[in-house]
Structures are given as structure tokens and as C-alpha cells.
Amino acid sequence: MSILPNIFKQESEIPPEYRLERPISVTHYLCDGKLVEFHGETTKVTSPICEQVDGKWVPTFIGTTPNMTDEQVVSCLDAAVRAYSNGAGAWPTMPIEGRIRHVEAFVEELIKRRSLLINLLMWEICKNVTDATKEFDRTIDYIRDTINALKDLDRGSSRFEIKDDIVAQIRRAPLGVVLCMGPFNYPFNETMTTLLPAIIMGNTCVFKPPKHGTIMFKPIIECFAKAFPAGVVNSIFGPGGAVITPIITTGKIDVLAFIGSSGVADKIRVQHPHPHRLRCVLGLDAKNPAIICKDADLDLAARECVLGALSFNGERCTAIKIIFVHEAVANEFVEKVCKEVAKLKVGLPWDKKEDGTYCNITPLPERGKVGWMQQMTEDAVSKGAKVVNEHGGDYNETCYSPAVVFPVTKEMKLFHEEQFGPIVPISVFNDLDVPIEFIRESKFGQQVAIFGRDADEIAHLVDPLVNQVCRVNINCQCQRGPDTFPFTGRKDSAEGTLSVSDALRCFSIRTLVAAKKTPMNTAILQEIVHDRKSAFLSTDFIF
Numbered sequence: 001m002s003i004l005p006n007i008f009k010q011e012s013e014i015p016p017e018y019r020l021e022r023p024i025s026v027t028h029y030l031c032d033g034k035l036v037e038f039h040g041e042t043t044k045v046t047s048p049i050c051e052q053v054d055g056k057w058v059p060t061f062i063g064t065t066p067n068m069t070d071e072q073v074v075s076c077l078d079a080a081v082r083a084y085s086n087g088a089g090a091w092p093t094m095p096i097e098g099r100i101r102h103v104e105a106f107v108e109e110l111i112k113r114r115s116l117l118i119n120l121l122m123w124e125i126c127k128n129v130t131d132a133t134k135e136f137d138r139t140i141d142y143i144r145d146t147i148n149a150l151k152d153l154d155r156g157s158s159r160f161e162i163k164d165d166i167v168a169q170i171r172r173a174p175l176g177v178v179l180c181m182g183p184f185n186y187p188f189n190e191t192m193t194t195l196l197p198a199i200i201m202g203n204t205c206v207f208k209p210p211k212h213g214t215i216m217f218k219p220i221i222e223c224f225a226k227a228f229p230a231g232v233v234n235s236i237f238g239p240g241g242a243v244i245t246p247i248i249t250t251g252k253i254d255v256l257a258f259i260g261s262s263g264v265a266d267k268i269r270v271q272h273p274h275p276h277r278l279r280c281v282l283g284l285d286a287k288n289p290a291i292i293c294k295d296a297d298l299d300l301a302a303r304e305c306v307l308g309a310l311s312f313n314g315e316r317c318t319a320i321k322i323i324f325v326h327e328a329v330a331n332e333f334v335e336k337v338c339k340e341v342a343k344l345k346v347g348l349p350w351d352k353k354e355d356g357t358y359c360n361i362t363p364l365p366e367r368g369k370v371g372w373m374q375q376m377t378e379d380a381v382s383k384g385a386k387v388v389n390e391h392g393g394d395y396n397e398t399c400y401s402p403a404v405v406f407p408v409t410k411e412m413k414l415f416h417e418e419q420f421g422p423i424v425p426i427s428v429f430n431d432l433d434v435p436i437e438f439i440r441e442s443k444f445g446q447q448v449a450i451f452g453r454d455a456d457e458i459a460h461l462v463d464p465l466v467n468q469v470c471r472v473n474i475n476c477q478c479q480r481g482p483d484t485f486p487f488t489g490r491k492d493s494a495e496g497t498l499s500v501s502d503a504l505r506c507f508s509i510r511t512l513v514a515a516k517k518t519p520m521n522t523a524i525l526q527e528i529v530h531d532r533k534s535a536f537l538s539t540d541f542i543f
């Protein structure tokens, strides 16, 4: 395969607003409200963007992150346990309005660091300017929507209910100490969209940033330190295998919020000494298929499938990871897909295309990812498929030019395995039972995209598929948003449902205070409410 022309540049060619003052190292961790200076072993962090050293292009050194010791990570856990104090701590008993004020202060601090965080998303995981900006802004919107959703939830609970002569107030209460771990492809968004709902509900937390997108947590822990009381949020840094075991084995973690692979999730949860006590909120693997019926609008299908398969290099859990096309339109569809892929350009996150938009395909953050892409493609080619697009599979250091692989069959790795990268596998069917069987047999159950015009045929697909996956998209790509919609999956794809309002439910449990409606009890309840003696027993309405 030919080599991609060099897309890497000398420092002087990088637009000044995107240059990064380096090194930028994580020198502290957040424990019990303090930024504690770290002394000890560190991990070197490099960017997938290469720089020239001694005439060779090598990943740019950005800085270092701490490899915290067992003692240090346990001190973070203990701080979270103390702040929760079995539900009696100042944070879990704080009125909701108080917790909201802290979250608002946090948002203000984040916004002050907006351009640095967007720049770090570009350097650490290579999201282009548009996607990095979107990740930041979407997250801020999500946090603000979370505040509004909590106000709504609280308004509905700000009253007593009477049934069968029992008077009760029912609210959602926190669960305890949460361990939050986000993924490298949405390091900011998917850490914040579990962590913030968790703490706003009164839980306390320990979080570990993902393996790529770690340096960006240096400014983020400063924001946490400024905005939250001691112990509510604590950060741990280091290789997952080393820093998670000392805390999960204590049994002091009540909730695991993890977005990543099912293999890692399993390894973590089995280490908990009382697994039945560990509530899990998980976003895991997926191999979302697209099904192209023979009457589909092929231009639309090709556009949406390429967007779905290759946005952020295909490194989205919701990406379309295999396409099934009806044999009657297979060749025409494949040609259209190749034309769409040819419109994409490989470049650095800030490089622009002729039309003024930013390059779509950028260097891949995971080490060895290009080699893995090559192996998947070679496996398919050795079993009868071809890379059918011009420049498909060309590579250069950390960059891999998207490969459209056709026809993909059951014997190939690309048929079953999640590639999580810039490969578009296309398979042919002559009976709709073929893609239905693929979904039935698959380990995954997140989403599917159906392209067609015939309402009968689409209905015939929808009914079995809604019970196999958790979102059926008609004539559009798979995706998580809008964030108010439920986001979840079946089988190896997820546990628990996330959305702005569902996340608040995931991190809480319904609890009630109930009493027989006797004159004595009524007087007690009235006095508590009237004199505002309790945060739980209260009819205060948040405006």
C-alpha cells in the first residue's frame, strides 16, 4: 500500500492559536479538596500528532501524568467516603439549591478554560476544531440541562402524598461513593455526563481520567478544587490496572460509572467484595449495523453511512461499524460510498479543506491502532474482500486513510469485531433475515440504521429489531444525541440508561418518609416543614 503524503508539520506551520505551550504536565491530584503535589513515577504522554526529531517524525511529547501509589489512591477514596459519611455528610444532606450553586460555580470555572480544554482535546485525541469545540459546548449544555432536570425532579417531589391514611414524602436520595471512568474518545463529555449527575444527586466521587485525554484534566481538577467542598470530587491518575484494584477491592465503592470496553468493566466489577452492592452504569462495546434496502435513497444512505462510519475516524461507540446492502443495489451503493469517502481529507485537527471546513480524518490516538487497522483489512482481503476506494488503507505514522472493504463475509474479523477506527466494511444480503440474524447473533445490542422507502418493509424490520437493540434509526446514521433521548444498549453494549434526566435516576434511589395520618404525626410533619428543620421533608419549590 502506498504511503500517505506527510501531513505532519513543523511547529512554525501550526496556526498560533493552536500551538501548545509544552510540556504541560499533571503535577497534582485532587484529594479532600486540596491539589496535592505529586512526587514519584510518571507516565510520558505523547500526542498522535508527530514532530520532527533528528530527521524522523515521532509523536510529540506533551507532558507527564502521575502514577499514583496504592496509598495515594486510597487516600482519595477515603476522602470521598468521609465526605459522604454514610449519607450524613454535609454534601449528601445539603439542600439541592446548595448543590446546584456549586455546580454552577464549576461551569463558570470550566468556561474560563474553554480554549485551553478545546486545544488539549485536539492535541491529545486529535478531534478536529469543530468536533473538539462541539464536545466542550455540548458538555456545558448538558450540565446546564442537568441542573434544570434536577429542578423539575425536585418540584415533583416537593409535596406530600396521602394514600390509605398514610402520609409520605418521596424523593430521590444518593447512593454513596461513585467511581467514574470516562473513555478516551469523549474524555471530557463522557466523564462529565456521569460525574456531574452523580454528585448533583448528593453522591461523592473518585474519578480516573481515560488513558488518552488525561492532561486535559489538569485544568479540570483546578475547577473542581475551586467549586466543590472537600472530598466531594477526588481524582486519581495512573494505569487503570494499577490504580483501580486498591480502591475497588475495599468494597467502599457503591456505584461504578464506566464508559469503555466490556472486558475492562468485567475485570473491575468482579474485584468488588460484594458485587451485588455495586450498582453499575456502563456504556460499552458496539457493532452498529446499517441495512440498505433495495429501494433506499442511495445518495442519502451513502452520505449518512459515511458520516456514521467515519466521524471522528470511526472512533465513536455509536459509529456504523458494518453495512448490509441488498444485492440488487450493492455495486451502485459501494460506488457512492467511495465517492463520499473521497470527499474526506486526512489532516491535522486545525487543517482546513478547500471548502473551508476542517479535515475529517486525523491521527489516531491509540498506539498500534494503524497496525490493527491493517491487520483487520488484510484478514478480510485474504478471505476474498477488496479495499475498493482509492487510497483506502494508505498510512503514515499515526494516520490511516479510510478503507472501504467489500464484500465482507462471516469468516472475516471485520464482520464480527468492533474496529473502532476508519474502516467501512460492506456486506451483501439477498434476504432481510441475513442482517436480522447478524443482530440476533451479535454480542452487541446498541443501535441499527435502516435505509429504505417502503413502510411495510421498514415496519417488518422495526418490530423485531427494537427488541434486539435500543435505538432504530430510520434513514439516518446512529448517534447518541439529542442528549435528552435515552442512550443505552442490550447484551455487551450497556447497563443502565443515560440521558439528561435518566442519569439523575441512575445515581439515586427513591426513598420516602411515611407516617400514619394521626393528629400527632401531622403536627410533627407540619412543624418540621414550617420551621424548615429538614432538607428532605420540605415543600420548598425551586424556581
Ligand code: G3H
Pocket (backbone or CB within 6 Å): 185, 186, 315, 316, 317, 318, 478, 479, 480, 481
Ligand atoms: O462513543 C460514544 C458516544 O457516546 C457517541 O456519541 O453519537 O454523539 O458521537 P455521539
